[in-house]
Amino acid sequence: MSNYKVNPPPKDIITLYRTRLSREKGYIKKDWGARTRIALVYPNHYNMGMTNLGFQSLYQLFNQRTDVVAERIFLPDDQEMRIYLLSGKPLLSLESQSPLSNFDLVAFSISFENDYLNILKILEMGRLPLFAFQRSEDDPFVMAGGVTTFLNPEPLSPFFDFFLLGEAESNINIFLDLFISLKKDSSPKTKLIKTMSGSLDSLYAPSLFQSGYSRDGCLNSFEPIENNLPKKINVPRKALTGQVRTSIIRTPDTLFGEKLLIELGRGCGRSCRFCAAGYIYRPPRIYSKSRTLEALNKAMASHHEVGLMASAISDIPDLEELTSMILEKGHTFSLSSLRADKLTPGLLDHIRKAGQKTVTIAPEAGSERLRRVINKHLTEKQIMDAVSMIAHTSNFSIKLYFLIGLPSETKEDLIQMADLVKGIRERMIKMSASRGTIGQIKLSINCFVPKPFTPFQWHPMEDISSLKEKQKMLKKALAGIGGLKITFDAPKWAYIQALLSLGDRRVASILLMAHEAGGNWKKAFRLSDLKPDFFVYRKKSPDEILPWDFIDNRIDKRHLLHEYRQAMKATQSEVCNVGQCYRCGVCTKENT
Numbered sequence: 001m002s003n004y005k006v007n008p009p010p011k012d013i014i015t016l017y018r019t020r021l022s023r024e025k026g027y028i029k030k031d032w033g034a035r036t037r038i039a040l041v042y043p044n045h046y047n048m049g050m051t052n053l054g055f056q057s058l059y060q061l062f063n064q065r066t067d068v069v070a071e072r073i074f075l076p077d078d079q080e081m082r083i084y085l086l087s088g089k090p091l092l093s094l095e096s097q098s099p100l101s102n103f104d105l106v107a108f109s110i111s112f113e114n115d116y117l118n119i120l121k122i123l124e125m126g127r128l129p130l131f132a133f134q135r136s137e138d139d140p141f142v143m144a145g146g147v148t149t150f151l152n153p154e155p156l157s158p159f160f161d162f163f164l165l166g167e168a169e170s171n172i173n174i175f176l177d178l179f180i181s182l183k184k185d186s187s188p189k190t191k192l193i194k195t196m197s198g199s200l201d202s203l204y205a206p207s208l209f210q211s212g213y214s215r216d217g218c219l220n221s222f223e224p225i226e227n228n229l230p231k232k233i234n235v236p237r238k239a240l241t242g243q244v245r246t247s248i249i250r251t252p253d254t255l256f257g258e259k260l261l262i263e264l265g266r267g268c269g270r271s272c273r274f275c276a277a278g279y280i281y282r283p284p285r286i287y288s289k290s291r292t293l294e295a296l297n298k299a300m301a302s303h304h305e306v307g308l309m310a311s312a313i314s315d316i317p318d319l320e321e322l323t324s325m326i327l328e329k330g331h332t333f334s335l336s337s338l339r340a341d342k343l344t345p346g347l348l349d350h351i352r353k354a355g356q357k358t359v360t361i362a363p364e365a366g367s368e369r370l371r372r373v374i375n376k377h378l379t380e381k382q383i384m385d386a387v388s389m390i391a392h393t394s395n396f397s398i399k400l401y402f403l404i405g406l407p408s409e410t411k412e413d414l415i416q417m418a419d420l421v422k423g424i425r426e427r428m429i430k431m432s433a434s435r436g437t438i439g440q441i442k443l444s445i446n447c448f449v450p451k452p453f454t455p456f457q458w459h460p461m462e463d464i465s466s467l468k469e470k471q472k473m474l475k476k477a478l479a480g481i482g483g484l485k486i487t488f489d490a491p492k493w494a495y496i497q498a499l500l501s502l503g504d505r506r507v508a509s510i511l512l513m514a515h516e517a518g519g520n521w522k523k524a525f526r527l528s529d530l531k532p533d534f535f536v537y538r539k540k541s542p543d544e545i546l547p548w549d550f551i552d553n554r555i556d557k558r559h560l561l562h563e564y565r566q567a568m569k570a571t572q573s574e575v576c577n578v579g580q581c582y583r584c585g586v587c588t589k590e591n592t
């Protein structure tokens with residue numbers, strides 16, 4: 001849904017984009033001149049892209065260079081789409097309203113597999129051929145980065161010239177130096193791509209790799225086409241020693257409104273076995289306190305509200321002190337999901353004073369056993385203590401995240417989930433009794449999707465029909481609880497997400513069919529020779545080549561397998577202990 005608020009809406013796209021720009025503060029407009037022109041694309045609507053700190057940070061990184069001009073492109077929302085269809089115009093950038101095809105480089109920033117279909121829509125609206133091999137020397141290069149590309153870019157591989165893996169701050173300038181200098185030489189595209197692949201170990205060009213399959217359909221080879229090309233693609237990380245990452249563009253037209261986003265840390269050391277971000281952003285890192293204070297003070301000089309961001313926000317040391325300082329200076333803040341075992345009365349009081357109405361915690365599973373399977377390191381007592389503290393502080397609503405379909409989950413685990421929610425409600429009532437007002441429980445129950453580079457990468461996703469049964473069962477079990485709002489995600493979307501997370505390059509053909517069928521996945525599955533269940537429901541063998549094995553994330557596959565086996569025995573393992581622990585392969589004595 002668009003948040004575009006000008007009424008009546010402009011009738012042409014150029015006026016609409018100029019009006020949108022006029023409501024923004026902080027965007028960058030440069031003359032093109034001889035600069036390298038980059039279309040930075042977020043494959044979803046404007047209001048989604050602009051809340052993504054990674055996307056905003058890339059915009060800054062590109063535009064910091066004097067030899068580059070980067071402009072944003074988004075998937076048009078329904079209102080824009082109608083205007084595009086009526087006008088017949090190709091997809092335009094926001095800053096100068098230039099067609100996508102006029103840029104030198106189209107750079108997608110991809111965070112979610114469910115946006116993959118939008119990528120094809122954007123290429124089509126930009127009048128670019130969808131397949132890399134169909135594009136001419138005059139067409140821009142099409143590349144991508146972002147978290148799903150360093151988990152498994154293979155289902156997207158034929159549509160892209162190359163992917164730049166890893167955290168952008170660590171390789172974007174090296175990449176741009178190389179790209180700009182090679183482009184000046186007017187090298188043919190294939191030569192330029194090969195030279196970049198040979199020179200930059202985090203650049204993956206799918207056309208330079210070939211795959212082979214055995215009769216049972218499994219991958220049996222995945223090799224570069226020439227011996228001198230690297231066999232593995234590196235995923236670089238960045239020590240958070242530089243400037244703190246913040247958003248630069250403010251607009252009232254997003255969910256976050258005028259709030260400035262500040263990154264306090266990256267990666268999470270809790271080692272939850274289902275969480276891809278927890279693995280591929282290892283090791284957990286934080287900015288120094290002085291850097292954080294510097295960024296906060298700068299942010300507060302121009303913004304009333306700051307959004308504090310980190311994968312594990314409650315693991316940030318001094319969080320209580322930081323939030324106190326923000327309030328003392330007459331400003332306000334927001335925080336994302338918190339660890340139940342890290343809440344303190346002081347922090348909750350700050351959250352109340354900041355005007356936040358909901359506190360989010362994520363038990364993920366209802367039973368102690370299943371929380372051990374996923375390595376959550378969270379007991380029922382810790383959850384209930386947190387609920388007491390939350391309800392004692394204020395009439396906060398409590399948002400709870402749970403997953404269903406987790407490996408080894410039984411009916412008993414679901415009964416215990418319902419019991420836990422009932423227990424939480426009762427505790428909220430008891431702790432709020434003297435106050436007389438009580439918040440809601442907002443229960444968000446999502447389907448588990450196995451992800452690459454996690455211990456569950458070998459595990460099949462649970463069958464859609466079984467997930468639907470579980471949803472029905474939970475609805476029934478939770479029916480009598482007052483003040484409870486439940487949302488379930490749709491198992492069919494989880495299935496598609498699993499296909500796009502776990503598939504190899506052959507899955508691109510299904511993606512194309514779904515695009516040609518106007519987003520009708522059912523039709524695409526019917527027409528395809530490839531069986532999507534093969535990727536989603538099949539338990540993978542520890543010996544088989546996985547489509548993402550060519551990516552060197554520094555995480556030892558043997559460690560993941562060990563963790564998987566521990567999970568199936570419901571045994572917890574340690575959390576990260578940077579500087580003392582070297583077990584997953586990411587930290588070494590040299591780099592910590």
Ligand code: SF4
Binds near residue numbers: 283284579583584
């Ligand atoms: S080596 Fe240990 S501390 Fe480092 S990322 Fe891996 S599990 Fe965490």
